[in-house]
Amino acid sequence: MGVPMNLSFRQLMTFREVMRTGSISQAARALGRTQPAVSAMIAGLEDELGFKLFERRQGKLTPRPEARFFLEECDDILSRLEQTKRTLSGISKLEAGHLRIACHPAASGFFLPKVLTEFLSDKPGIRVSLMMRSSSLIEELIASQQFDVGFAETPEPRPSIRQSDFDLECVCAIPAGDELAARPVITPADLDGRRLAVLFAEHATYRQTVKAFDMAGCRFEPMFELQTFLPGMRFVGAGLCYMICDMITAHSHLAGLAAGSGVVVRPFRPRIGSRVSVLTPAHRPGSQLSEAFCNMLRARVEDMQAEMKEILGQAV
The missing domain is CATH 3.40.190.10 (Periplasmic binding protein-like II)
Structure with a gap:
């Protein structure tokens, strides 16, 4: 059956409580309202629906068959509303x-x-x-x-x-036992002709690194061309190469991905941005x-x- 759009949440709650308790007076006590207010609410609901929900005989309410059917609809509507209320509450509290x-x-x-x-x-x-x-x-x-x-x-x-x-800066990853690990700052001159792990040629860090080596007149010797710097940390740790990499990769490596794997990081100058x-x-x-x-x-x-x-x- 179709439910009129102007039925209120309070009407549905009142009707359900009357059906649950079996009387206007008990429903009024449960809802914290007066008996006349509950009676008026039920009468208004019946007017909206266009049919009677209860027979009134000798001061007692007897649910009609339509009331029992409507109770199923009412329970379904109220359950959805209550679930929606819980969901919205969870969203407001960042819990959903x-x-x-x-x-x-x-x-x-x-x-x-x-x-x-x-x-x-x-x-x-x-x-x-x-x-x-x-x-x-x-x-x-x-x-x-x-x-x-x-x-x-x-x-x-x-x-x-x-x-x-x-605006982060790139750092130089060095094998822990390498002679360059003793230097506080690494420059292109330190890496002149040494094997490097680098990103693909289209990447901004690659272009900046090539420019730094060219301006210093140093040989740029890529050994590994990578999609990301992270696997290069293993190559550095194995002593195969050096790597000028982004700060997030270096931090991730030092913080836990491969702690103690034999890699140290040093500042690189001139500064390469990331x-x-x-x-x-x-x-x-x-x-x-x-x-x-x-x-x-x-x-x-x-x-x-x-x-x-x-x-x-x-x-x-």
């Missing part, structure tokens, strides 16, 4: 919801999962979609509003994306959940940067 995150490879193996683990520690009802994608694809996914949060290499500004940018950004769609407001996660992510990027500066400062 779905967070869709796209992350570039450098941060997807350790850094961002670590931040996400901390964020979810007191939010067991949150569902998460975490996808590793290239930075260029993340930019498009955020611009088209397919994901809530992106963490990627900094794109060119565009109207469809809000971004918080971080910019990353927290990205969100600009044409729709972020949920409370995504905003809270973005706030934590930005804070943890700053914490990571401070930790790495301390580590690098100790070498100088």
Whole structure:
């Protein structure tokens, strides 16, 4: 049967309580209302429905068959409303919801999962979609509003994306037992003709590194060409090469991915930049959940940067 759209939540609650208790007086006590108010509520409900729900005989209410059928509908409606209320309450308390995150490879193996683990520690009802994608694809996914949060290499500004940018610097990864590990700062002259692990030629760090070597008149000798810096840490740890890599990869390695694997990091000069950004769609407001996660992510990027500066400062 169709339920009129102007039925109120209070009418449905009152009707259910009358059916449960079997009398106006008991329903009034349970609801904390007066008997006349409950009677008026039931009469108004019957007017809206267009038929009688109860027979009134000698001061007693007897449910008609229509009332018993309507009770099933009423229970279903109230159950959905109560579930909706619980869900909305959970959302407001960051206890429910779905967070869709796209992350570039450098941060997807350790850094961002670590931040996400901390964020979810007191939010067991949150569902998460975490996808590793290239930075260029993340930019498009955020611009088209397919994901809530992106963490990627900094794109060119565009109207469809809000971004918080971080200007990080690259560091030099060195085998722990190598002679260069004793030096506080590494320069192209130190790596002149030495074997390197580098990213593909189109990447900004590759171009910056080549330029630094050219300006210093030093030989640039790539041994490994990589899609991401992370596997290069194993090659460095094995003494096969050196690597000028982004700060997040270095921090992830030192913080836990391969702690004690025989790699140390040192500042590299001239400075080679590695910019990353927290990205969100600009044409729709972020949920409370995504905003809270973005706030934590930005804070943890700053914490990571401070930790790495301390580590690098100790070498100088």
